Amino acid sequence: MKLYGSYTSPFVRHVRIVLLETGLDCEFIETDQTGSAAQSPTQRVPFLQDGDIFLTDSASIIKYLREQVGQDYCKTAKELDELCLVSTLMDATVNLFFIKRDGVDISGIPYLQRQAARIHTTLKELNQLPLPDSAPYTDAHIRLACFIGWAKLRSQVDFSAYPALEKFYTKANQHPHFQATQPPQS
Template sequence: MKLYGSLTSPYVRKVRVLVREKNLACEFILADAWAADSPIPPLNPLGKVPALVLDNGEVLFDSPVIVEYLDSLKAPPLLPASGEARWQALRWQALADGVLDAVVSRLLESRRPAAQQSAETIPRQEAKIARALEYADHHLSNGPWLMSDRFTVADLAVAVALEYIDFRYPHDWRGRHPRLGEWCAGIGARPAFVETRPPGMEQK
């Protein structure tokens, strides 16, 4: 298998963390989705990373799809197969992906010329992120994992999202949510997270 993506995309990082956690054979190929000669559009008509080329030549895209496919290849599963636990894990993943979307939207707006920036976009995205942090903090368990008694896709997705806040929207969210910050530090110490941090990510 071949995974196409960038070092700074949090959506790609989610997949890379899972590949490392499950010790899967998957070649990582750096690809810039914005480059004129990018290999991404022929693989994903939406022109986004990550894109996963399977051994049979088929291509999967969108990080939740890729994560679920790769998770199915090797036990133990990080995403529960059915029941209440599955919906809880998917809800956590949806929260985390929403945070990523908000951080990316805020970043892109902030890079526009000041005269062209929307007065509403950045505050709106920051409010989404703040509410998501409140939710995560309120629903945090007393143990090292967000749910059950082991590391799951919920932990993976949320920790990637929190560290992406540090990377692209650094602010003192830990001062408001110290327990969540401590939880993130614990997950972030796992080798899969350490080895996939993008160049320049601030360490907290």
């Protein structure tokens, strides 16, 4: 089994944590944008190859890995909805990060302002949810901690406005699986 990804992507980090939780054997192949454009129709990482199986999204990859060891993946609609909230947040923030990095001034573009507003309303909602201060974490929680780590690394969110998220992240980040998958801090 081969997982293609980068060490900075929060989507990939979620998959790497699930690999640690499941104990499955998987080769990690570091893949840049040229590699993902050549090998995946989404032109994104992560993607996974296991024999005839080719999966192109972190959600399907995580479901596939958990199924192999009999673990649940978003058992309730509520948990799935929390995961979807985090995925929407992550998509919008990563999208704006790349656009700003290409030199676009997002302040004059209405759709990009909606993306920025979506990020803040979603963070506000997540900040009000009951969040655990220790394992076990659901996939929504793991993804949220991966997002916060990435957003801090890239300086994309000021978390002083979201104290519950900051508190949740401080604890989650001490967990061995989060320690083992820290993105490079450069």
